Amino acid sequence: MTIFVRNAWYVAGWSREIDDSLRRFTILGEHVVLFRKSDGSVAALEDRCPHRLLPLSKGKRIGDTVQCGYHGLTFDGSTGQCVRVPGQTNLPASASVTAYPTEERHNIVWIWMGDPAKADAAKIFDMPQFTDPGWAAHQGDALHLESNYLNVAENLVDPAHVSFVHPTTLGNAASENVPVHVRTDGEVIVAWRWIRDSEPVGFFKAFGGFTGNVDRWHYYYLHTPCTAVIDFGSIETEKKCAEEHRDRGVRIFALHFMTPVSATETIDRWMHIRNTAIDDDSAAARMDTLLRTAFAEDKEILEAVQREELRPQKRRPIRIAIDKGPMVYRKRISELIELERTEDVAADPSPAYVYHD
């Protein structure tokens, strides 16, 4: 059984990862070769010649086509159709590779791995702060995790782990027993909590300049299937900040774009958008350093969990109160996969069954 949702936009790479050369990426278990065409747009082809299976990324570009490095079969970068077979003049119709739709926004390249007819660019994740002059956006790393994306996503809709996994960076013991709130908002699952009147955590000691106690918040927005926005920040307790006025504090959006690589690997491309030090590149670099430390803590946990999942199970895992967000997420993913796995043709339902919802 697949664990992948195909009809969705995934991040193929930061814009800076893709240039004129042929580069292989692995997404949802498939090898894809990406390159920029002469007009700057991104071509994405199945990375396997249909003749002798050589990866096209081992061939060479000729204009906006790719020539296989074994026998010279050549494929159009936009359509995937074969345009040349050396040694013969006819071009068999079956000689083609899959071409995947791509879109580029805010220096991020998105790819659609599912049914091309359903690829709607309007559904690509966006948020106004990408272009708002009051905010600064900054791309971090492409972190490779030996863990399936479901475990990674759970971690990104789970405020409760912060106290235990990130005690010196993003959390501290003050939040251990603070309840987590969860709601859904269309395709988005939101989990959040406020920790009021406590010592600032490491990150905001470094970047907020706080001396006294603060109110701090974590809002986890998980967009099904693979985009997470973590809205976290702090504000002086004495300012008695209302939940909807978080912009008045020091506020950071940590964005995570998960790209499932295989059933046991995920790339987490993370970046941030901040409303503080917005012209200060060195602050961005220092934030990266701190976030890199925190995400390495997650990596250790997630990879250990993956290794255990691959071993024999003696009992069913238990679910606890803080798991509400992950449980909603898993259920939604299962429904999406089931929807893609079957074809519902009951447009005109048989009168033999009357279904009462």
Place this chain on the structure above:
Amino acid sequence: MTIFVRNAWYVAGWSREIDDSLRRFTILGEHVVLFRKSDGSVAALEDRCPHRLLPLSKGKRIGDTVQCGYHGLTFDGSTGQCVRVPGQTNLPASASVTAYPTEERHNIVWIWMGDPAKADAAKIFDMPQFTDPGWAAHQGDALHLESNYLNVAENLVDPAHVSFVHPTTLGNAASENVPVHVRTDGEVIVAWRWIRDSEPVGFFKAFGGFTGNVDRWHYYYLHTPCTAVIDFGSIETEKKCAEEHRDRGVRIFALHFMTPVSATETIDRWMHIRNTAIDDDSAAARMDTLLRTAFAEDKEILEAVQREELRPQKRRPIRIAIDKGPMVYRKRISELIELERTEDVAADPSPAYVYHD
């Protein structure tokens, strides 16, 4: 099909391997976290949180409990029962991990991996020389072998291999055709032979101070399933030593405690007890060096055999005269596994069958 006997005491480690910190050991294919509680006794818990499967060894000790490093679930070191779930007040009964009985004797920590109700500490292997002042006990290494424990155990009830595998250390060509005797003594299989009136082997040239010919013996005592005692020694031929007076010669017990790690891996913890140079630590160190050489010879053989066993078989292996001990051992292990695999409830046998033994 398992190859493991569960209802048995296994060596988890030398006492010096286990301290206050959380350490993972793998025994019978299961990960176990071990640590010393505040009273010095050894806790042994299943090394996997029942919530998100993180190994507990990646968490931290809080008194005699272990706190999971992901969401803080906390387990009692003695019972395995969950004593805290952050974010909720009720503690689900199913929130527990297996706790394994342990015992410590003569600086060796034993663990019971089977039904706790059957764990009888009186059955742990012992011998009077551990505490006899006329003898010196000395722990050697924990030797990791890429071989299942059955092959290792066969090697430890098999005097015949010594001439061919250890020609420069423990054996020599004089013994190649000397017959092997085998008997059983309750749970113990004994295989032995005497080589009379021959040149001393390397070990006893080094430690016995022999100049002329000696009588030498090898007695292999294999305690089912995983403890072996090799009683070997030499005495001047002119002393005409009777078999039961081996203490009059230079006598060494090499003890091997096999801990099955997986279906293809075993740890062999070996030590010796000697009646010579009993206050001489440097002699113990030199014996270790020599034994280490010999056991490395076994390791090469055993790992090559394991690799071959994992490959396709063209024919059934043959058994020869010297295999009596190994054959009895394999049969006993098969019976023990079958006994554990099924549940015999015929306490009150049906009158419908009359079984004539």
Place this chain on the structure above:
Amino acid sequence: MTIFVRNAWYVAGWSREIDDSLRRFTILGEHVVLFRKSDGSVAALEDRCPHRLLPLSKGKRIGDTVQCGYHGLTFDGSTGQCVRVPGQTNLPASASVTAYPTEERHNIVWIWMGDPAKADAAKIFDMPQFTDPGWAAHQGDALHLESNYLNVAENLVDPAHVSFVHPTTLGNAASENVPVHVRTDGEVIVAWRWIRDSEPVGFFKAFGGFTGNVDRWHYYYLHTPCTAVIDFGSIETEKKCAEEHRDRGVRIFALHFMTPVSATETIDRWMHIRNTAIDDDSAAARMDTLLRTAFAEDKEILEAVQREELRPQKRRPIRIAIDKGPMVYRKRISELIELERTEDVAADPSPAYVYHD
């Protein structure tokens, strides 16, 4: 299903690879131990003792026998029969290992992995240039390829790949669209093409001393299952060389002896025979350097293809015009394997069926 043809002569090694010591080779997925007997001929035994499965190559030679390193069972190098079991006097008839027929010709050791009754030394590959004083034969490397032999063999009956895989050594763009001819000649598949009146390729710039345009040829002779002869050369275009007078040009035979190691590995032992610079060892060494470069290009392609073949397939591969030679080859191999897989006992066919061919 096997991919191996058993009833065939395979190259076990260059003569220089085999000496008095026990050396393990892996051929058709089987481990074989080879050594020279006292008369210089090559013994080849199944490399596994039938007792405890230890590879015999870990034992030692005693005259023309091999003694197992575990318990001393000893096997005759010519017949594989057990001639000694230490500790017992009777020799069980089932105590034997397979002995494989071998032959040595022109410094090449051949082995027969199939039914010994069918091993006919007259069928070993030969060609008169091995011993003709007008030619020089020179052995190259044993190149290990992480690719099954079928892919390697395809590459060796495929002139069309040369333009794309070896553009700087053995081919150039002039040949990209030149048609390939294919015919069969008994057990041999021949694929060839002539590229007339074009610039010499790298190899013949280096060794032919050509300044102007040349006619050049590639003849690929694939002897089923695993021997390939590539006859390639060049001659000045102005000499108007007929196809059958290739000896008048600079002519090289590149020989490839493929030894299937496993279902995904092959050793390609390559050598050449040349009619130029026949007393010049340094020319041979320089040719090796150039051929090594070219075959490393093949290795990269073949190993990438193997990796793709092991991944899930979305569609059937396509076949194109230049694939005639590989297609005939695959069909012949399939027929040979089917012939070996079953036993046709219809010597006296039943009258119940009348088969009209």
